[in-house]
Amino acid sequence: xxxxxxxxxxxxxxxxxxxxxxxxxxxxxxxxxxxxxxxxxxxxxxxxxxxxxxxxxxxxxxxxxxxxxxxxxxxxxxxxxxxxxxxxxxxxxxxxxxxxxxxxxxxxxxxxxxxxxxxxxxxxxxxxxxxxxxxxxxxxxxxxxxxxxxxxxxxxxxxxxxxxxxxxxxxxxxxxxxxxxxxxxxxxxxxxxxxxxxxxxxxxxxxxxxxxxxxxxxxxxxxxxxxxxxxxxxxxxxxxxxxxxxxxxxxxxxxxxxxxxxxxxxxxx
Amino acid sequence: xxxxxxxxxxxxxxxxxxxxxxxxxxxxxxxxxxxxxxxxxxxxxxxxxxxxxxxxxxxxxxxxxxxxxxxxxxxxxxxxxxxxxxxxxxxxxxxxxxxxxxxxxxxxxxxxxxxxxxxxxxxxxxxxxxxxxxxxxxxxxxxxxxxxxxxxxxxxxxxxxxxxxxxxxxxxxxxxxxxxxxxxxxxxxxxxxxxxxxxxxxxxxxxxxxxxxxxxxxxxxxxxxxxxxxxxxxxxxxxxxxxxxxxxxxxxxxxxxxxxxxxxxxxxxxxxxxxxxxxxxxxxxxxxxxxxxx
Numbered sequence: 136x137x138x139x140x141x142x143x144x145x146x147x148x149x150x151x152x153x154x155x156x157x158x159x160x161x162x163x164x165x166x167x168x169x170x171x172x173x174x175x176x177x178x179x180x181x182x183x184x185x186x187x188x189x190x191x192x193x194x195x196x197x198x199x200x201x202x203x204x205x206x207x208x209x210x211x212x213x214x215x216x217x218x219x220x221x222x223x224x225x226x227x228x229x230x231x232x233x234x235x236x237x238x239x240x241x242x243x244x245x246x247x248x249x250x251x252x253x254x255x256x257x258x259x260x261x262x263x264x265x266x267x268x269x270x271x272x273x274x275x276x277x278x279x280x281x282x283x284x285x286x287x288x289x290x291x292x293x294x295x296x297x298x299x300x301x302x303x304x305x306x307x308x309x310x311x312x313x314x315x316x317x318x319x320x321x322x323x324x325x326x327x328x329x330x331x332x333x334x335x336x337x338x339x340x341x342x343x344x345x346x347x348x349x350x351x352x353x354x355x356x357x358x359x360x361x362x363x364x365x366x367x368x369x370x371x372x373x374x375x376x377x378x379x380x381x382x383x384x385x386x387x388x389x390x391x392x393x394x395x396x397x398x399x400x401x402x403x404x
Numbered sequence: 405x406x407x408x409x410x411x412x413x414x415x416x417x418x419x420x421x422x423x424x425x426x427x428x429x430x431x432x433x434x435x436x437x438x439x440x441x442x443x444x445x446x447x448x449x450x451x452x453x454x455x456x457x458x459x460x461x462x463x464x465x466x467x468x469x470x471x472x473x474x475x476x477x478x479x480x481x482x483x484x485x486x487x488x489x490x491x492x493x494x495x496x497x498x499x500x501x502x503x504x505x506x507x508x509x510x511x512x513x514x515x516x517x518x519x520x521x522x523x524x525x526x527x528x529x530x531x532x533x534x535x536x537x538x539x540x541x542x543x544x545x546x547x548x549x550x551x552x553x554x555x556x557x558x559x560x561x562x563x564x565x566x567x568x569x570x571x572x573x574x575x576x577x578x579x580x581x582x583x584x585x586x587x588x589x590x591x592x593x594x595x596x597x598x599x600x601x602x603x604x605x606x607x608x609x610x611x612x613x614x615x616x617x618x619x620x621x622x623x624x625x626x627x628x629x630x631x632x633x634x635x636x637x638x639x640x641x642x643x644x645x646x647x648x649x650x651x652x653x654x655x656x657x658x659x660x661x662x663x664x665x666x667x668x669x670x671x672x673x674x675x676x677x678x679x680x681x682x683x684x685x686x687x688x689x690x691x692x693x694x695x696x697x698x
Contacts, residue, residue: 137505246488248453248486249488249500251454252478254503399416
C-alpha cells in the first residue's frame with residue numbers, strides 16, 4: 136500500500152506541474168460557479184425546451200412562492216435540472232485532461248523509466264496512477280458539485296423565495312450517478328493510457344472528437360447523457376448498474392493487468 | 405554478482421540478442437558502441453525497466469523480474485533528462501525513497517553536490533543539475549549495483565569530471581557498475597572491463613587492460629626527430645604522413661617493428677625525440693570491431 140501511495144504522490148504532483156490541468160480545473164469550477172446565474176441573463180428557450188422545462192418544474196420539487204417572469208423561472212429550472220449532467224461533464228473532462236497530460240508527458244520525457252526501474256509491481260503502478268486519477272477527479276467533482284448545489288439553491292431562493300426540495304431520483308442522479316460516471320471515465324481513460332499508450336498522443340489536452348482516447352474514455356458519459364434523456368428512467372436501478380460497472384471495471388483491471396501491462400509498449404515512443 | 409544471462413531484449417521486436425555479462429562488486433563494465441547499437445535497450449533491461457524476451461537478469465542468483473523487490477539493490481540513471489517534473493528536488497527524492505522503501509542516504513547529496521538545489525523545482529534546473537539529481541536518485545537508496553546510461557553525456561567539463569570522480573569512488577566502495585558511454589577516454593579512465601556492442605550483439609568483451617592484445621589492425625605511430633625521416637621510412641616500406649614536425653606511420657606490431665625503425669633512423673644520423681602511438685587502442689579496437697561487424 137505504501138508503494139501505491141508513493142506512485143499516486145508522484146502522479147498527483149502533476150496537477151501542480153501541469154498548467155493545462157490547472158486551467159481546465161479552474162475553468163470547470165468557474166463555469167460551475169457561474170452557471171447558477173444564467174437566469175439573470177434571461178436566456179431565451181426554444182418552444183420544445185420550454186415545454187420540457189415546464190414539465191420538470193413539479194418533478195424536481197421547485198415551488199415558486201412569488202411572481203417571476205417566465206424566462207427567469209425557466210432559467211432556474213434549466214440550471215437545476217442540468218446541474219448533475221454538467222458537474223459530471225466538467226469533472227470527466229478535467230480527469231481526462233489530467234490523465235492524458237500525466238501519462239503522455241512521462242512517456243515523452245521517459246520519466247516512466249524511473250518508475251519502472253523501481254521495485255514496484257505492474258499492479259502497484261496501475262493502482263497508484265488510478266488512485267491519483269480518482270483522487271484528482273473526485274476532488275474536482277466535489278468542488279464543482281458543492282458550487283453547483285450551493286449556487287443553484289441560492290439562485291432558487293433568490294428568484295423563487297423557496298428552498299428546493301429535490302426528489303430522491305434527482306439526489307441519486309447528482310450524488311450517486313454523477314461521481315460513479317466520473318469514476319468510470321477515470322478508470323477507462325487510465326486503462327487506455329496504460330494499456331494502449333500510443334493512443335494518448337502527447338501531454339497536450341486530448342479533447343478532440345477525432346481522438347480515440349477521448350471518444351472511448353467519454354463513452355460512459357455519452358451513455359449517461361442518453362439515458363438521462365430517456366423518459367421514465369429508474370435512477371435507482373441506473374445507479375446500481377453504474378456501481379456494478381465500476382466494480383466490474385476494477386476487477387477486470389486487476390485480473391488482466393499482468394496480461395495487458397506492457398512495459399515495452401509504455402517505454403517505446 | 406550481477407549477471408545478464410543469455411539476454412534477448414527489445415521493444416516490438418528483439419534489438420539486443422544473446423548477451424552474457426557478469427559484473428562483480430568493484431568492477432566497472434563499460435558498454436561501448438555506436439548510436440542505435442542497443443546500448444540503452446540493454447541497460448533498460450538490466451535495470452528492470454523492460455523484461456527480456458529471453459534470458460534472465462540475476463542479482464546474487466535472484467531473477468529481478470520474478471522478484472521485483474530485489475530491484476531495491478539496483479540504482480538506475482537513465483540517459484538525458486528522463487525525470488519527473490513539477491517537484492522540488494527534495495520532494496522527488498523523498499517520494500522515490502518511499503518507492504524503494506529506503507532511508508535517505510544523505511551523504512549522497514554532498515557527493516553529488518545537490519544540497520544547494522534541494523529546494524529548486526526540477527523544471528528550473530540545468531541539464532547538468534538534472535543529471536546530478538538523476539545520479540542522486542540512483543544512489544539515494546544505497547544500491548549494490550549501479551546502471552548508468554551515458555552518465556557524462558551533454559555535461560560541461562567540470563561536471564563531467566566530478567561525475568567521473570564519483571563513479572570511481574563508487575566502484576572503490578565495492579559497487580558493481582554497468583555503464584554505457586560514447587566517450588573512449590572516459591571508458592579508459594573508469595572501466596575495468598569493456599563490452600563492445602554492435603547491431604545488438606556483443607562483439608567483444610574483456611578486461612580493459614587486455615584491449616591492446618586484441619588489436620589486429622595497424623597501429624598509428626607518431627615520430628618526431630631532429631631531421632626529416634620520411635625518406636628513410638619510405639625506404640623501409642612505410643607510408644608517411646607529415647603533421648607539423650611529426651611523421652605518422654602505420655605499423656602492424658608496435659613492439660617488434662619500432663626498435664628496428666628507431667635503430668635504422670639512428671644509423672642514418674636522425675636523433676629520435678619522440679615515438680608515441682597516435683591512435684587510442686580502445687578506439688582502434690572499437691573501429692576494428694565495427695568494421696568486422698559491418
